[in-house]
Amino acid sequence: MLLVLLKSIPSFLRFRLITREIYFAGVMSLIIILVSGLFVGMVLGLQGYETLQKYGSESAVGTLVALSLLRELGPVIAALLFASRAGSAMTAEIGLMKATEQLAAMGMMAVDPIARIVAPRFWGGVFSMPLLAAMFSVVGIFGGYLVAVVFIGVDEGSFWSQMQSSVDFRYDVVNGVIKSCFFGVVVTAIAVFEGFDAPPTAEGVSGATTRTVVTSSLAILGLDFVLTAFMFRGVS
Amino acid sequence: MARNRGDVTYVAELLEVERQKLMATLPLIEFKNVNFSYGSRVILNGVDMNISRGQVIAIMGGSGSGKTTLLRLIGGEAKPSAGSVSVAGRVVHELGRDELFKLRRKMGMLFQFGALFTDLSVFDNVAFQMREHTNLPESMIRDLVLMKLHAVGLRGAHHLMPAQLSGGMARRVALARSIALDPMLMMFDEPFTGLDPISLSVIGGLIRRLTDTLGMTSILVTHDIQESLRIVDYVYFLADGVIAAHGTPDEVRESKVPFVHQFVHGEIDGPVPFHYQAQTSYSQDLGVRTESGV
Amino acid sequence: MQRTMMDFWVGLFVMAGIGALLVLGLKVGNLTDFQADKGYVLIGNFENVGGLKVRAPVKSAGVVVGRVVDIQFSVKTYDAVVTVKVDMQYQFPKDTFASILTSGLLGEQYIGLLPGGDEEMLTDGDKFIKTNSAIVLEEMIGRFLFDRASEKKDSDPEI
Numbered sequence: 001m002l003l004v005l006l007k008s009i010p011s012f013l014r015f016r017l018i019t020r021e022i023y024f025a026g027v028m029s030l031i032i033i034l035v036s037g038l039f040v041g042m043v044l045g046l047q048g049y050e051t052l053q054k055y056g057s058e059s060a061v062g063t064l065v066a067l068s069l070l071r072e073l074g075p076v077i078a079a080l081l082f083a084s085r086a087g088s089a090m091t092a093e094i095g096l097m098k099a100t101e102q103l104a105a106m107g108m109m110a111v112d113p114i115a116r117i118v119a120p121r122f123w124g125g126v127f128s129m130p131l132l133a134a135m136f137s138v139v140g141i142f143g144g145y146l147v148a149v150v151f152i153g154v155d156e157g158s159f160w161s162q163m164q165s166s167v168d169f170r171y172d173v174v175n176g177v178i179k180s181c182f183f184g185v186v187v188t189a190i191a192v193f194e195g196f197d198a199p200p201t202a203e204g205v206s207g208a209t210t211r212t213v214v215t216s217s218l219a220i221l222g223l224d225f226v227l228t229a230f231m232f233r234g235v236s
Numbered sequence: 237m238a239r240n241r242g243d244v245t246y247v248a249e250l251l252e253v254e255r256q257k258l259m260a261t262l263p264l265i266e267f268k269n270v271n272f273s274y275g276s277r278v279i280l281n282g283v284d285m286n287i288s289r290g291q292v293i294a295i296m297g298g299s300g301s302g303k304t305t306l307l308r309l310i311g312g313e314a315k316p317s318a319g320s321v322s323v324a325g326r327v328v329h330e331l332g333r334d335e336l337f338k339l340r341r342k343m344g345m346l347f348q349f350g351a352l353f354t355d356l357s358v359f360d361n362v363a364f365q366m367r368e369h370t371n372l373p374e375s376m377i378r379d380l381v382l383m384k385l386h387a388v389g390l391r392g393a394h395h396l397m398p399a400q401l402s403g404g405m406a407r408r409v410a411l412a413r414s415i416a417l418d419p420m421l422m423m424f425d426e427p428f429t430g431l432d433p434i435s436l437s438v439i440g441g442l443i444r445r446l447t448d449t450l451g452m453t454s455i456l457v458t459h460d461i462q463e464s465l466r467i468v469d470y471v472y473f474l475a476d477g478v479i480a481a482h483g484t485p486d487e488v489r490e491s492k493v494p495f496v497h498q499f500v501h502g503e504i505d506g507p508v509p510f511h512y513q514a515q516t517s518y519s520q521d522l523g524v525r526t527e528s529g530v
Numbered sequence: 531m532q533r534t535m536m537d538f539w540v541g542l543f544v545m546a547g548i549g550a551l552l553v554l555g556l557k558v559g560n561l562t563d564f565q566a567d568k569g570y571v572l573i574g575n576f577e578n579v580g581g582l583k584v585r586a587p588v589k590s591a592g593v594v595v596g597r598v599v600d601i602q603f604s605v606k607t608y609d610a611v612v613t614v615k616v617d618m619q620y621q622f623p624k625d626t627f628a629s630i631l632t633s634g635l636l637g638e639q640y641i642g643l644l645p646g647g648d649e650e651m652l653t654d655g656d657k658f659i660k661t662n663s664a665i666v667l668e669e670m671i672g673r674f675l676f677d678r679a680s681e682k683k684d685s686d687p688e689i
Contacts, residue, residue, distance in 0.1 A: 023536045027543045070554065097354070105351035108311050109414075110340040111368050131547025138550040160557075165594075168585065173554045 017116075021124025025086040025188075029132060032081050037136035040077060041143025044068055049148055058154055062163035065144030070167065070176045071232070074137035076224050079183035082129060083216040087191035090121050091212040094195025095205035103196075118192045125191070129184025130177050137176065175231045182223060187216045264289045264324060264421065264453050265310060271318035272305055279305050281477030282319070287455065289420075292447050294456045294464040296499065297474035303457040306474070307423045310455070311345060312336045323421065341369060344414030344452075348426045350406040352398040358385070358409050359394040365416045384412040388442060404435025408442065415446060421453050422446075428460040436460070440467045461500055465489065473499065569596060569615040570654040574628045574641075579610045580664025582630055582639045588614045590643040595620045598641060614641060623648035629662030639664060 048064040094117060097103050103113040141163075148154040167173070191212045198208035263286035272280040279302040287293050297303050308314040309321045315329045322328065323339060331339060352361050362381045366372055372380070385391045388408040398406060407427065414422060424443065428436050444467040447454045458464050465471070465485040473481040473496055481488075481496045488496060497503075504510055514521070579601060588596035596616035604611045616622070625646030632639050652658075 019537060019540050022540050022543065026547075027539045030543065093355075100349065100354070101347045101351035102353055104313070105345065105347050105410075106353075107313065108340055108343065108345040109365050109368070110337040111365070112337075116368070128543075128547075131544065131550070134547055134550035134554055138553050164557075169555055171585070176554075177551070 017120035018124050018127070021120045022128055024089065025082075025121070025125045026128030026132060028089075029082055029085045029128070030135075032085055033078055033132050033136050034139050036077065036081060037074075037139035038143040040073055040136075041065060041069065041140030041145075042147045044073075044140070045144035045147030045152075048144070049152055049154065058148075059158035060162055061144065061148045061154055062159035063166045065148070066141055066163045066167050067172060069137040069140040069144075070172045072224070072228070074140060075133045075176050075180040075183060076220060078133040078136040079129065079180065079187055079220045080217055082125075082132060082184075083187045083191070083220065084213050086125060086128075087187050087212050087216055088209045090125070090188065090191040091195040091198070092205060092209045094118065094121070094192060095198035095200075095208050098196065098198060099200040099202075099205060101200075114196070118196060122188050122192055125188030126181070126184040129187070130180040133180035133183075134177065171232070178231075179224065179227050182227060183220050186219050186223060190216045190219060262325065263287055265455075266322045267306075267309075267319070268322075269319035270309065270316045270321060272302070272309065272314065272316050278477055280316070283474070283477070283479055285472060285479055285482075287453065289453050290447075290451060291469040292444060292454045292456065292467060294458060294468040294471045295474055296459060296461065296464070296471060297480075298499075299459070301474045302477060303474055304425055307345065307425055307455065307457055310421075310423060311340065311343060341365075341417060342419050343421045343423065344417075344419035345423045346407070346410050346414050346425065346427055348429060349403075350398075350410035352401075352406055352410055352413070354398050356398075357394070358390070358396050358398065358401070361398065361409060362394075362413045362416055364413065369417065380416070384416055385409070387415075387446065388412045389438075402435075404431050404438065407431070407435075407439060411439070411442060411446075415450065415452075418450060419452060422455070424454065424456045424458070426458055427456060428458055428463055436463055440464075443467060461502075465500075568618050570618060570652075571599070572614050572616055572652055572656055572658060574612050574614070574658035574661045575604070575607060576610045576612055576630060576661050576663050578663040578666060579612060580630055580632075580639055580666055582612065582641070582664060586640050588616060588641045588643065590620070590622070590645065595643065612641070621651045624650045624652055624656075625659055626652060627660045627662065628658040630664035632665070 044065045045061060048061040049058055052058045052060055052064065094103075097117065103117065106113045106116060145159065149156045149159050194208040194212045194215070198204045265285075265287040267283045267285040270280050270283040271278070283306070295303050295306060305314060309316055310323060310328065312328045312331065320327045320329065323343075326335075326339065328336070328339070352358075353364065356364065359381055362384055363377050366377045366380060382391055382394065385394055388411055390405060390408055390412065393401065393405065393409070398409070401409060422443075427439055427443065431439065440463045443454055443456065446452065456464055456468065465488065468485060470484055471482060471488050472479050475495055481491065481493045483491065488500060491497060491500070582598065582601065584598055584601060586598045587594045588598065596614050598612060599615045600611075600613035602611045602613075603609075622643060623646045625648040627644040627646060629642050629644070630639055631642040
């Protein structure tokens with residue numbers, strides 16, 4: 001199946017199909033990603049302040065919020081939300097298409113269902129995931145700023161400057177983006193596979209949808225550990 | 237050659253013309269001693285059948301007798317475990333993927349419940365194959381789609397989504413979609429199931445008319461005996477994995493073969509038993525002590 | 531859903547995503563702060579680098595002027611060879627003193643540059659003439675204990 005997906009790279013040319021999938025996977029997940037990002041950032045700001053002020057270093061709350069979001073929470077939570085919002089929808093859609101013989105009909109029309117149905121969804125998801133994770137982090141940092149600076153009154157200058165001096169573009173931002181690319185591949189691959197593999201019955205499709213969410217959540221967390229171990233080994 | 241055109245291409249052309257003349261007389265589809273089984277369950281057990289061009293054929297049989305499997309074998313979705321199915325002189329299961337897809341472009345299939353793509357409008361459903369397989373300009377696709385929809389009487393519904401259609405309309409749209417590229421062979425999987433009497437005769441009429449006007453060959457898999465006898469040229473009965481009987485509609489109606497008689501007249505008991513074969517007797521299952529058991 | 535509407539939203543989505551990446555890069559990651567390609571390389575041999583890490587800052591008078599880009603062990607001189615990259619706009623005299631310092635009691639280690647008075651300036655690939663190694667806590671404590679012990683030995687032979 002991965003082979004077929006690789007072969008489907010020419011389907012990049014068919015922007016129409018991929019645009020549609022970016023709309024359903026990316027744009028439709030936007031609300032949940034932005035709202036959760038804001039709240040996660042605000043909680044980080046609050047908790048970070050509570051802890052850091054005991055050591056008199058509450059201005060480091062910017063660093064704490066930014067690093068946690070960029071390295072871990074942004075990619076991971078965005079991917080978990082993406083799996084349950086877009087991944088499950090993808091599985092259900094493909095599973096239902098299979099159950100109603102739409103995939104078989106497509107095959108009989110001499111159109112490969114993997115190239116026509118699965119590939120655009122896969123690439124749409126893979127493309128959307130890093131963008132969603134980046135937006136999650138930005139909104140989260142804004143949430144942290146809102147709580148720490150606007151509500152609590154941490155000095156605005158030191159909030160940003162501490163953040164900027166400790167966040168490294170290459171190590172923190174780029175690694176976070178790489179993580180979210182991996183998660184995008186894993187989540188959409190699991191989602192389309194489960195949909196394609198679902199037994200063509202009502203229970204089959206609902207079971208496959210559940211499996212998509214469970215499997216991809218576990219895969220995200222496991223993969224996150226592996227990636228973190230490789231990326232941040234030996235660097236402060 | 238006397239005409240001094242004895243080059244290879246000319247000979248090839250002549251051969252091609254001869255081949256096509258010969259092909260026209262040969263049956264379009266040939267089943268040769270076809271066996272098929274799902275695991276240990278034998279579905280087909282030596283089916284021999286020839287289907288000629290330009291006809292409407294019905295394949296009938298009870299539920300689960302393997303009728304749909306026949307269509308899947310023709311379409312190359314399933315492989316016979318023995319024997320061969322050939323379409324237009326080519327053995328289907330020996331074709332490579334690209335060859336098979338090329339052959340499938342000349343086939344149309346109407347699935348039991350239409351199988352319209354739910355994310356596309358009626359128009360886009362019918363246009364699907366044209367967009368996938370041809371490079372026609374959009375204006376021409378538009379004209380062709382409206383012509384196909386007009387043929388099934390649904391030109392006015394081109395902007396609707398499949399969810400907004402009734403069962404009969406959905407099946408007509410699916411019919412329009414399957415004839416989009418003017419196939420040489422149409423397969424209908426239970427085209428009459430779940431339709432009201434009016435939609436049923438509309439679909440039946442359409443199948444007959446399109447077959448004649450487009451010069452297709454149509455295969456119906458159905459158990460709706462009355463409607464099919466009205467429109468088809470020839471009927472095959474499938475039972476116990478073999479062709480149990482065949483004939484023209486008139487022969488079928490008059491048939492004295494017990495199985496056919498039971499099927500045509502819908503009798504409850506006959507060669508096809510009412511009871512599924514049980515391992516133990518009825519009284520044993522219910523735990524009733526019989527005389528001999530005492 | 532109209533196609534144009536969908537295109538509009540997808541375009542907006544992609545633009546917002548790229549915008550978010552830019553914000554992360556510029557505002558949060560401070561990409562403009564120090565560009566690695568706009569700098570010159572200096573090399574220093576240290577007897578001991580302690581906990582110095584690649585990417586640690588190079589500071590002069592408390593201002594970040596560069597970063598450590600490489601730390602190697604030399605088998606010729608049996609000491610650590612530290613390569614740093616210093617921003618083009620900061621020039622230092624030939625006899626600049628490089629030492630490994632610690633920010634705060636338990637903070638991260640960095641390289642501090644103390645400019646000398648030479649007329650000539652360091653150029654790309656030059657070596658620091660004078661370096662000062664990191665203070666290693668164990669050595670310091672060890673030396674302290676040793677000193678105390680030898681003091682005690684004179685007065686109390688039992689230990």
